[in-house]
Amino acid sequence: MAGSQQLKAAIVSIALLVMFLLAWQVAVSGSGPTQTLDPEYAKLLGQTATQGKSAMPGPLDVGAKLWEHLRSPFYDNGPNDKGVGIQLAYSLARVLLGYGLAILLAVPLGFLIGMSPLMSRALDPFIQLLKPISPLAWMPLALYTIKDSNTSAIFVIFICSVWPMLLNTAFGVATVRKDWINVARTLELGTWRTAFKVILPAAAPTILTGMRISIGIAWLVIVAAEMLVGGTGIGYFVWNEWNNLSITNVIIAILLIGLVGMLLDQMMARLQRYVSYAD
Amino acid sequence: MTKKPLIRVEGLAKRFPEPRGKGMLTVFENLWFSVDPGEFVCIIGHSGCGKSTILNILAGLDRPTEGVVIVGEQALDGPSLDRAVIFQSHALMPWLSAERNIELGVASRHRDWSAARVKEHARRYLSLVHLEGAEAKKPAQLSGGMRQRVGIARALAVEPKILLMDEPFSALDALTRGSLQDEVLSIRRATDQTIFMITHDIDEAMLLADKIVLMTNGPRARIAEIVENTLPADRQRTEMHRHPNYYPLRNHLLEFLVTRSRELAGGVGAEKANYRSPPIVRPVAGETRANGPTDAPTTLVSQSTRSRPDPRRSRPAFPRLVARGDGRTAVLEGSGPPRRNRPFTETQPRGR
Numbered sequence: 001m002a003g004s005q006q007l008k009a010a011i012v013s014i015a016l017l018v019m020f021l022l023a024w025q026v027a028v029s030g031s032g033p034t035q036t037l038d039p040e041y042a043k044l045l046g047q048t049a050t051q052g053k054s055a056m057p058g059p060l061d062v063g064a065k066l067w068e069h070l071r072s073p074f075y076d077n078g079p080n081d082k083g084v085g086i087q088l089a090y091s092l093a094r095v096l097l098g099y100g101l102a103i104l105l106a107v108p109l110g111f112l113i114g115m116s117p118l119m120s121r122a123l124d125p126f127i128q129l130l131k132p133i134s135p136l137a138w139m140p141l142a143l144y145t146i147k148d149s150n151t152s153a154i155f156v157i158f159i160c161s162v163w164p165m166l167l168n169t170a171f172g173v174a175t176v177r178k179d180w181i182n183v184a185r186t187l188e189l190g191t192w193r194t195a196f197k198v199i200l201p202a203a204a205p206t207i208l209t210g211m212r213i214s215i216g217i218a219w220l221v222i223v224a225a226e227m228l229v230g231g232t233g234i235g236y237f238v239w240n241e242w243n244n245l246s247i248t249n250v251i252i253a254i255l256l257i258g259l260v261g262m263l264l265d266q267m268m269a270r271l272q273r274y275v276s277y278a279d
Numbered sequence: 280m281t282k283k284p285l286i287r288v289e290g291l292a293k294r295f296p297e298p299r300g301k302g303m304l305t306v307f308e309n310l311w312f313s314v315d316p317g318e319f320v321c322i323i324g325h326s327g328c329g330k331s332t333i334l335n336i337l338a339g340l341d342r343p344t345e346g347v348v349i350v351g352e353q354a355l356d357g358p359s360l361d362r363a364v365i366f367q368s369h370a371l372m373p374w375l376s377a378e379r380n381i382e383l384g385v386a387s388r389h390r391d392w393s394a395a396r397v398k399e400h401a402r403r404y405l406s407l408v409h410l411e412g413a414e415a416k417k418p419a420q421l422s423g424g425m426r427q428r429v430g431i432a433r434a435l436a437v438e439p440k441i442l443l444m445d446e447p448f449s450a451l452d453a454l455t456r457g458s459l460q461d462e463v464l465s466i467r468r469a470t471d472q473t474i475f476m477i478t479h480d481i482d483e484a485m486l487l488a489d490k491i492v493l494m495t496n497g498p499r500a501r502i503a504e505i506v507e508n509t510l511p512a513d514r515q516r517t518e519m520h521r522h523p524n525y526y527p528l529r530n531h532l533l534e535f536l537v538t539r540s541r542e543l544a545g546g547v548g549a550e551k552a553n554y555r556s557p558p559i560v561r562p563v564a565g566e567t568r569a570n571g572p573t574d575a576p577t578t579l580v581s582q583s584t585r586s587r588p589d590p591r592r593s594r595p596a597f598p599r600l601v602a603r604g605d606g607r608t609a610v611l612e613g614s615g616p617p618r619r620n621r622p623f624t625e626t627q628p629r630g631r
Contacts, residue, residue: 179370182340185358187384187437197383201374277374278419 021059028054057248065248066255080240082232084252088260090232094150094225095218098157102214106162107207110169111195114203120170127166135160135221139228149229153222160221161214168210172203204275212268219261234260284313285441285473286337290554291346293332306332307500309554310346312492314441317471321484323532324494325540330477334445337475338364350440360388363434365444369426371418377429378405378414384437404436405429408462424455428462435466444476448483460486461516481532485525486516493535496544502557503543506531509563523564531562 030053037050047053057065073085113120135156142152176199184194226235234257241249292308306329314320324330335341337348339358348355350362363384371380381401389397405414408428418426427447434442448456460483467474467487478484484491491506509524519525 177370179366179368180372182338182358182364183366183370183372185340186338186360186362186364187387188358188360189383189387193387198372201372204374275374278417279373 025058025060028056028058030054055247057251062248062251062255066252069252079231082237084234084237084256087232087234087237088256091222091226091234092260094154094233095157095215095222098154099161099215099218101154101158102161102165102218103211105158106165106210106214107169110166110207110210111173111199113166113170114173114176115199120174127163131163131167136224136228139225143229149231153225153229153233156225157218157222161218164213164217165207165210168213169203169207172206172210173199175206176202201275201277205272205277208268208272208275212265212272215264215268216261219257219264223257283316285316285318285351286314286475287349288312288333288337289347289349291333291336291343291348293329293336293341294344305499306497307494308345309501311555311557312502312505314473314475316440316473318490319467319474319476319488320490320492321476321478321488322492322494323478323481323484323536324500325479325496325536327497328494328500328540329497330494331445334364334443334475334477337441338362338443340364360384360437361440363437363439363442365427365430365434365442365447367446367449369418369423369430371426371429371433373418376415376417377410377421377425378402380418380429381405381433381436384433388437401432401436404432407435407466408432422455423451424459427451427459431459431463431466435470435472441473441475444474446477446479449478449480456483457516463487464516479536481529481536484532485510485528486514486519491532493532493540495547496540498544499546500544501546501552501554503535503539503552504558504560507559507561509561524562527562527564531560 030047030051033051037045042050069084073083075081075083076086113123138156138159139152142155143149146152146155180198180202181194184198189197222233223235223238226233227239230236230239234253238250238253238257241253288310291310293306294303294308295306296302297304306327310333312320322330322333332341336343337355339355339362350359371377372383375383378398378401381404382397385397385400386392389400392400402414405411408431410425410428410432413421413425413429418429421429427450430447448459451459463474464487466472474487476484476487485508489508491508493503493506494500495503506528509528510519510522514522
């Protein structure tokens with residue numbers, strides 16, 4: 001039953017994809033020669049003017065270019081021409097670094113806030129104020145104080161991924177069933193054992209939800225941050241290709257950003273399943 | 280009593296600040312009782328009389344407003360592995376297997392044990408509650424009864440001095456409850472484990488307990504009396520109702536829960552009660568005897584058991600207990616004539 005449903009869904013998905021690609025191809029294909037011109041002159045004008053071909057690349061152009069990229073993803077011909085694999089690796093490294101630092105701060109601090117109603121109240125105004133700030137608004141301040149564009153980008157990732165993790169950890173810890181805490185107390189587990197053997201596993205699904213939200217936000221923000229700081233990364237690549245007027249490369253970058261984002265999310269989903277428990 | 284009590288509860292009270300009020304709301308006060316080693320004590324009372332609070336105080340999870348609990352020679356201070364709790368909602372860690380749940384306590388009790396030894400110990404207790412084969416199962420994969428068995432095994436595995444049970448079987452169906460009660464009975468007979476249990480099930484108390492502490496309704500709940508189980512020690516669930524003491528005991532408890540716990544609510548009769556040694560009642564066939572623990576016995580005669588020869592009535596027709604003797608149990612005098620038509624919902628305490 002479930003298998004056949006899955007198969008049907010896959011068939012519909014593929015059909016939709018084919019329809020979309022066909023529509024795209026038709027929409028961007030040329031309407032034929034618009035006027036008779038001297039061939040030399042027509043060559044200079046380009047196909048957009050002479051053949052009525054859209055400047056928007058079709059799926060075939062994109063596919064061909066993508067294949068080119070995938071065949072040598074890691075070449076490095078100087079600052080303006082790096083393989084798309086290298087650019088993605090730069091972005092991923094920044095995200096993982098900023099995100100890792102955010103975990104190191106948010107999970108212990110969230111634990112503290114969740115365990116202590118006093119700290120929860122004391123820190124609440126700060127969190128409420130800082131949470132809605134667009135991470136990019138921190139960029140000038142980061143550039144001024146850190147004086148390094150790469151580190152600033154990492155900081156921006158850090159600041160945007162810290163909030164969901166912090167709030168979810170605090171919530172998860174604060175809502176651990178009282179019974180389990182009482183069991184830990186009657187079994188004399190002690191503070192550390194209670195924290196690691198009872199509270200952490202009990203709150204893990206909630207914490208992982210926060211981490212999953214955070215990695216999504218971090219991946220969204222890195223593109224924008226790299227557009228600002230420049231130099232390397234997939235965000236820089238997008239903006240650079242826009243300046244090069246290579247819409248094909250922009251589309252390829254969009255596709256790859258989506259793909260990597262999806263993979264990151266799937267990884268977190270898997271982790272989430274691993275720590276979840278049926279109550 | 281030649282045995283030294285394992286636990287002594289002295290002058291226990293719990294009060295909460297009244298919401299929006301200036302005063303304090305007294306849940307219960309002036310509780311005095313003791314639990315001897317090897318004894319099975321049940322506490323019965325309606326919701327709101329603070330039974331669970333008493334158990335939590337004994338467990339060290341809650342603190343009394345007044346009074347102390349003395350364990351052995353020391354005043355109780357915080358939870359301890361010597362007082363294991365079986366929670367109403369089993370409270371197993373859902374992310375751990377049945378075995379790992381038990382190991383959690385064992386490893387905490389014996390920090391120097393190897394993992395293999397902890398595991399072996401946990402397995403032994405898992406088989407004590409007849410759960411061989413369920414070691415690797417998570418609580419969600421177990422039935423309600425099996426979960427509670429794991430809870431019992433977890434509590435027993437730390438080898439506590441006393442087992443505290445908070446309505447452990449109330450969430451189970453009747454069949455499972457019965458088999459678990461038998462289980463507790465056989466474990467208790469095998470190990471001589473001291474047990475303190477909260478229940479509102481009279482039959483459960485009669486089957487399991489040696490001593491049944493009756494609480495009046497809250498607020499200002501107190502111990503009305505302590506009933507000794509007059510059924511033979513080797514009683515069986517299927518047989519005990521044939522014993523001549525069964526109905527006197529059952530009627531006495533039921534009548535307390537249905538009528539007297541309410542009449543004594545809110546501190547009625549409290550001024551005359553002897554808190555330190557509440558009357559001890561031994562309902563036997565023919566009459567109900569109450570023994571003052573220190574001086575001349577007070578004899579309580581239950582009209583219901585005297586005037587109604589048919590003891591199989593499960594609900595006494597508003598028996599009126601007449602107190603004779605030193606007046607310690609004078610609370611029963613003013614109960615008035617049989618009030619057949621009085622609705623159960625009446626909550627006004629009947630003053631005298």
